[in-house]
Amino acid sequence: MQIFENIKSLQIFLSEQRQKNRSVGFVPTMGALHSGHLSLLKQAKNENDLAICSVYVNPTQFNNTDDLEKYPRNLNLDKNLLENVNCDVLFCPTNEEMYPYERANGMAMSFGRLDQVLEGKFRPGHFSGVGLVLSKLFHIVQADKAYFGQKDLQQCSVVQKLVDELFFDTQLVVVPTVREDNGLALSSRNERLSSEGKKLAANLYQALQKVSDALQRGKAPEQARQEGVDSLSKYSEIELEYLEVVDKRNFMPPTDATPQVEVAVCTAAYVEGVRLIDNILVFS
Ligand code: AMP
Numbered sequence: 001m002q003i004f005e006n007i008k009s010l011q012i013f014l015s016e017q018r019q020k021n022r023s024v025g026f027v028p029t030m031g032a033l034h035s036g037h038l039s040l041l042k043q044a045k046n047e048n049d050l051a052i053c054s055v056y057v058n059p060t061q062f063n064n065t066d067d068l069e070k071y072p073r074n075l076n077l078d079k080n081l082l083e084n085v086n087c088d089v090l091f092c093p094t095n096e097e098m099y100p101y102e103r104a105n106g107m108a109m110s111f112g113r114l115d116q117v118l119e120g121k122f123r124p125g126h127f128s129g130v131g132l133v134l135s136k137l138f139h140i141v142q143a144d145k146a147y148f149g150q151k152d153l154q155q156c157s158v159v160q161k162l163v164d165e166l167f168f169d170t171q172l173v174v175v176p177t178v179r180e181d182n183g184l185a186l187s188s189r190n191e192r193l194s195s196e197g198k199k200l201a202a203n204l205y206q207a208l209q210k211v212s213d214a215l216q217r218g219k220a221p222e223q224a225r226q227e228g229v230d231s232l233s234k235y236s237e238i239e240l241e242y243l244e245v246v247d248k249r250n251f252m253p254p255t256d257a258t259p260q261v262e263v264a265v266c267t268a269a270y271v272e273g274v275r276l277i278d279n280i281l282v283f284s
Pocket of ligand 1: 187
């Protein structure tokens with residue numbers, strides 16, 4: 001695996017690859033890699049001549065400095081895991097490389113309605129930072145395809161908007177969420193949970209399933225949502241931020257949850273002070 005910290009050298013390498021007509025699949029990550037990230041990489045590797053992974057904890061997408069400081073970082077372990085899935089290129093830039101100017105004067109991006117709901121609402125500025133760093137990375141890498149997890153469903157819509165608005169010649173591929181046996185969605189943040197915390201956190205997935213079952217039994221979205229909220233209320237250690245049923249196309253409340261409309265049940269909650277998110281799609 002080739003490792004680059006420097007943008008220019010990566011660009012020279014990638015342009016040589018493009019001249020040889022080699023297709024490029026790109027997986028942007030913040031590191032502390034797990035099987036969820038690796039499933040994106042395996043798919044990138046299967047569908048392209050070259051798989052490239054970026055590991056960069058992007059400061060501009062954190063609206064909470066404590067969260068940024070505590071974000072797990074294991075670059076040496078990440079390198080081994082990437083070698084194991086035959087990743088071709090690792091890009092792990094420094095902050096100085098990615099933001100070589102006074103950050104306070106940095107630009108911002110907005111994503112309309114997506115900024116007003118769920119992650120957009122509860123993490124002000126988060127999608128601006130995501131959009132900014134992905135714009136930089138997409139320009140640098142110029143991938144044929146970029147792989148993102150359904151785990152961050154709203155982020156996938158943000159990325160699609162970014163690609164459409166800025167005419168990136170990169171196709172977005174969404175990969176299903178990888179879970180523990182008990183249903184807990186894999187996340188780098190799970191490293192900060194105790195084993196008790198991980199068991200507790202699996203109830204988030206159970207709650208999403210309760211909502212999904214209720215919707216499939218014909219319950220109205222608000223009633224179905226309430227069943228999920230009630231199922232979590234007995235765990236005082238789970239601090240629910242939101243649990244919502246939304247239309248997958250726009251993240252707004254569905255007007256009619258019929259089998260024709262694909263809805264997403266999305267949640268965010270704190271367990272042991274760690275913010276976790278998850279979602280499932282219904283009627284898909
Ligand atoms: P992150 O490092 O958390 O920014 O994630 C990098 C990419 O991996 C994003 O596209 C995530 O949606 C994806 N991802 C994170 N967790 C999972 C998971 N459990 N299953 C599938 N993809 C995931």
